[in-house]
Amino acid sequence: MSSQTWLHFLPLSVFFIFPATFLITYCISVLLGHTEPDFPYISDTGTYSPESCIFGQAVNMGACLVGLTVYVRYRQIAELYQTHSTQSNILRANRAAAFFGYISALGMSLSANFQETNVISVHLVGAIMAFGGGTLYLWLQAVCSYETHPLLNSMGVAHLRLGLGIMSASFFVLGCVCAGIAHSLFDGVDPRKWYPSNGGWTYHVISTASEWICASTFAIFMLTLVPEFRRVSLNSPEIFIDLETLSITSIHEACNSIESNGGGLASRSISDESLGRALIPQNGDRDSRQVIVVDDVVGDVVS
Structure with missing residues (x-):
């Protein structure tokens, strides 16, 4: 700070x-x-x-x-x-x-x-x-x-x-x-x-x-x-974001909505650290995961 x-x-x-x-x-x-x-x-x-x-x-x-x-x-x-x-x-x-x-x-x-x-x-x-x-x-x-x-x-x-x-x-x-x-x-x-x-x-x-x-x-x-x-x-004040409310289902639905509107999706592999801890590890797994992004915005966790 x-x-x-x-x-x-x-x-x-x-x-x-x-x-x-x-x-x-x-x-x-x-x-x-x-x-x-x-x-x-x-x-x-x-x-x-x-x-x-x-x-x-x-x-x-x-x-x-x-x-x-x-x-x-x-x-x-x-x-x-x-x-x-x-x-x-x-x-x-x-x-x-x-x-x-x-x-x-x-x-x-x-x-x-x-x-x-x-x-x-x-x-x-x-x-x-x-x-x-x-x-x-x-x-x-x-x-x-x-x-x-x-x-x-x-x-x-x-x-x-x-x-x-x-x-x-x-x-x-x-x-x-x-x-x-x-x-x-x-x-x-x-x-x-x-x-x-x-x-x-x-x-x-x-x-x-x-x-x-x-x-x-x-x-x-x-x-x-x-x-x-x-x-x-x-x-400087600390800002805390409750990311536990960000469900995988809601992300998947958002991606489907973008795809149905003609948005282009690209797949790539990035780590949790590169997401700035935007994704919460599942079952303690902190390995790299395959995600779908739209213009560098995280869209879905594939695996």
Whole structure:
């Protein structure tokens, strides 16, 4: 089994893909006049095509990377404490963190694929899952980081992650409250083009700024995982195939079907090893056997 040591690229990719995506879609949406340059929501930059296509595809890729990162982080802590029965608290926190991490990744995909102008209810649910789940994930990871000190991380890293969790929670709540107030006071035509003359402008700015800061805390947290993931390796999974269910009768019937359809059959002698153990020895006999093959595919055992 080969060992993979490239896992640190997972959180590093997450750190780059989301800011790059938001910057690209922001520039496109502003240049095309789909949104105003002053304090738009992140999702406002990916509402209309063509930027919505880029936004959806990139965020889906990022969500997959987040899910993989969450899984590796979960396994890292689980493997570290699997023989320590007294550390049940961190194991529970680790499982809860993985759950909310997956919820956050799913929410990212939902909010990107269901634009606010198409299915607003699903978009809002996805946004709450992404930011709310991400905030809980940061808090639980901060708890785990204090427990894993000094085995995996320094105390400074634990303090940093706690600070990111506090920031994320604070701005998540602030953003939700101000967004509700801003939309209740909005008296314009299109919320994607919110001007200072429209009602609720101040609350709108606070809400959008909070959203961008909240997203930034999640990206910075991912960056803190890079040094730890450099010391983690992953073995390629083993694949097992139950060949006992492959009966000689079924092979013979398949060959007859091919022959009845005009397929050409050729006979040759090959060994079990050359078949890659695709045929199971009968009565312990591992001698070469006569088989019928169709275009190098094993067809039937003659003898």
